[in-house]
Amino acid sequence: MPGTRTYPTEPSGPFPSPPATFEDREGRLIEVEGVGALSEKRLGDVVEMYVEFDPSDRAQGIPPTGEDRIRSWLESIGEHSVNVLASHGDDVIGHAMLVPDVEDPDAIGANDDVEWELAIFVVQAYQRAGIGTELLEHLLGYANGIDIERVWLTVERWNHPAIALYERVGFETTGSESFEQEMAIRLGES
Amino acid sequence: MNVLVGLGGSDESIKTLEQTIERTQEIGDELTVAVLEKPESERSQAEMYDTAAALLDDADLEAEIVRLEGDPGSSLVDYAEQGEYDQLVIGGGTLSPMGKIQLGPITEFVLLNAPTTVKLVR
Structure with missing residues (x-):
């Protein structure tokens, strides 16, 4: 529900900006790039990543399974989303995104007027690295x-490992009265 | 089968009732509709009561409608316990902007406390 969440008073940051290249714990060279909304080409790469994704790691129904459902899910959130991709060679192996929490994304005035929902997925062979x-x-x-x-x-x-990761970067728990724990972060220079 | 459907005041509640009505007519179940007290929802309890009555009327389905006062999850489970119900039906979650399924605290309370089978309508 927009506008009802509480956010930490203190901003978290600074965080590094893409593009970046780093070596993961398995010695693989990983490239990270920020792409804003997904272009047709990038959308195709991300669809391919989710086709490879093991459904046992789904969270609350996403990603959907099957290429068609994956594509329509990404298209439905894609136009106004903010995306960062991790690639190994030609393959996208990780995807993090923000989706605006508004009824009508076309009516967004400024990005700091709205709240953004975050999700992140890494394909199984590249997890724990x-x-x-x-x-x-x-x-x-x-x-x-x-x-x-x-x-x-x-x-x-x-999902304790994920919660620990979110806490490490500055997310705070705002609600845990239900199956899902809600967490929030305020960005800015601290 | 004796079915009790619990409704808040959201669009999800309307969908839940519509699907339950359809199912009831196919199967020939006995249906009771409980309208819950949820002050923060889009429709007031009175509005939801009228909407439910109209939907039942349109479907030409006879069903008792009751208003339950107090905490929605607990009043619904209490009511289910006192009657002879085989199944309790509630809305099965909303979708976040990302498309994640989210279950509210009422759903969780009902799932963990209801003595009957619980059906979540998506």
């Missing part, structure tokens, strides 16, 4: 660079 942390920090750096201030997410209460 530090890529999620890099993706998350670069998404927040990219977001701060385009004046996004308030970011929230929900995470399943039992």
Whole structure:
């Protein structure tokens, strides 16, 4: 529900901005780039990533399964989303995004007027290698660079590794009265 | 089967009732509609009561409608416990802007406390 969340008073940051290249814990060279909304070409690359994604790691129904459903999910949120991609060679292997929490995305005046929902996925073969942390920090750096201030997410209460990661970068728990724990961060120079 | 459907005042509640009516007519279930007290929702309890009555009327379905006062989750489970219901039906979650399914605190309370089978309508 827009406008009803509480955010930390103190901003978190600064975070690094894409593009960046780093070596993950397995010695693989990973490139991180910020792309704003997904172009047709990039959308195709991201669809390919989710086709490879193991459905046992889905969270609250996303990503959907099957190429057609994945494509229509990304298209429905795509036009106004903010995306950061992690690639290894030609393959997208990680995706972090922000989607504006508004009824009519065409009516957004300024990015800091609205709240943004965050989600992040890394394909299984690349998990536990530090890529999620890099993706998350670069998404927040990219977001701060385009004046996004308030970011929230929900995470399943039992997903302790993810909650720990979100807390490390500055997210605070705002609601946990339900199956999903809600967390929020305020971006800015601290 | 004796079915109790619990409604807040959201669009999700309307959808839940519509689907339940359809199912009830196909199967020939007995239906009771409970309208919950949820002050923060889009429609007031009175509005929701009238909407539910109109939907039942349109469908030409006879069903008792009751208003339950107090905490929505607990009043619904209480009511279900006192009656002879085989199934409790509630809305099954909303979608976040990202498309994530979100279950509210009422849904969680009902799932964890209801003595009957619970059906979530998507």
